[in-house]
Amino acid sequence: MPGGETYRSAGVDLEALDEMKERIGALSRVTHSPQVIGAPGGFAGLYRLEGYRQPVLVSSTDGVGTKLRIASLLGHHESLGIDLVNLNVNDILTRGAKPLFFLDYMSMGDLDRQRTDSLLRGMAWACREAGCSLIGGETAQMPGFYTKDSFGLAGFVVGVVELDAMIDGSRTAEGDVLVGMPSSGLHTNGFSLVRKVFDIDGDPAVLYKRYDELNHTLGEALLTPHRCYSPLVEPVLPMINAMAHITGGGLMENLPRVLPAGLCARLEAEAWEVPPIFGIVQSEGNIDDDEMFRVFNMGLGMVAACAPDDVPAVVAATEGRVVGKVVGQSGEARVTIE
């Protein structure tokens, strides 16, 4: 029956997918620790867990949000792959977990080879830096699902921590010092607001605009990869009583997530410098201070609570600085900035 329908005529190219899977495999292997089992077959990733007495598996999934659109408009996908790994690794770091392995899910209308390869290169690079093995993933072709300059991207990480070393906030006490670790920029939060403020969808050329305060164009400043705190924090993990990854919701909503009831984070606004990109976004969008602190990380990507005696070691290891302390809660607010 010549002339019948085929998968290919429906927009799905299984051969191109197979070829891409081979390239993905080659890129992934450079990240593999000896615990990865490379058995043929490949319906699933295999990782041997060794040397733990009471292992707790710590897992997270997240995507890069609408930062993806900025990366697509500029054709810079490598940084997006780095973002995807780092934001998930940071999430499990808040429990004291060491990342073991990572999987990615990509979904796009057309399998643009340059895009998928760049994304994978970024992921592989970030996985190596974090000591995490890239052991699986899925690349789905979904014709007709996405608008222009859009695609789907999600990451998934599994790490491990000994039960008695797990950070659960219970050691946090009044008088603990808050150490803030610098962010590299917006990381992966607040981009829907940024896109609106600069009308980026309406006129992407604004991404090439230069501001005196920035060393880069606006687009490059926005795309700076999400910083990974895992290698920095690992040596001082036993000293950390609580740790918050400053993502959507900013300092105001993420700090309370890790503080026991009755405690409050008192931050000193003078203690750290807010990088210029946040000031530019704020003034261009006429955004009030409260909203800025509820949406953006404002220069702090991770905040840890530790005992006063441990501050010098934690500050030195994490490149952080003291930004406030843990105090008893008096009013309704769980976070105050003075």
Next chain:
Amino acid sequence: MPGGETYRSAGVDLEALDEMKERIGALSRVTHSPQVIGAPGGFAGLYRLEGYRQPVLVSSTDGVGTKLRIASLLGHHESLGIDLVNLNVNDILTRGAKPLFFLDYMSMGDLDRQRTDSLLRGMAWACREAGCSLIGGETAQMPGFYTKDSFGLAGFVVGVVELDAMIDGSRTAEGDVLVGMPSSGLHTNGFSLVRKVFDIDGDPAVLYKRYDELNHTLGEALLTPHRCYSPLVEPVLPMINAMAHITGGGLMENLPRVLPAGLCARLEAEAWEVPPIFGIVQSEGNIDDDEMFRVFNMGLGMVAACAPDDVPAVVAATEGRVVGKVVGQSGEARVTIE
């Protein structure tokens, strides 16, 4: 500065997201095994691994493909949630792994409460059936990324198997019998082709069409949830030498993935009945037989290889039937259907 931009004015409603997260939490808790640690904070899921000597963590990520569009058009999202869990659990089952925990990633332009709740209900139900704990997920609001009746959906599962019980195909030998386990329909593969064949995007009303061979409308037949084989196969796992999940690529491409080099799967076409939905798709699309077997599962959702002595037990446990055997490879083909 009144009248400035806010996250909400940019299309992101953090309060609606928070409220949804509470409902997700309540639904998820019904799936939790005692190994789940419900510590506050919630940047990551926590699962305590106990009772394994040499644990191998087996992980998979996948989405539901363009079946999502059919579900969207009909407003049936619960079955899609079931699909998402089952297809990932089946993938790790091929290694003999018992599922431990599951995370989901949803991404959509607008947070349609009915849709997200239905998806979650389906996932929670399927997780319970599979003995898998739903311990995390992300719901991202991505305005302007998706076309109508589209959104993003990916699932991640982690399971465990003892190293010496892991199925890696090495025990498979000439003379092994192939037991095929019935699929419930198309599962989650071939939907781009199906959409083209019936021009579903052009005229969704075809989904309400009735065919004499089906007990349901076309849409209902297409949406039948992906079957989970984990509870069926678990009691006979030690007897299974190799196992292939029949997904994209059908029997022709998935069986060779788990057979050692030099071995071939010889299937007998008369051995099982191809459900009517496949015949309808084939005749409506004028699709040739080879393409059908390369794209669809054709009635077999999972195929296991076992020794002849173990056949009665495997058949009884899995509701399967003998569909062929493992033979030495003579020509180029790794799978033949006679």
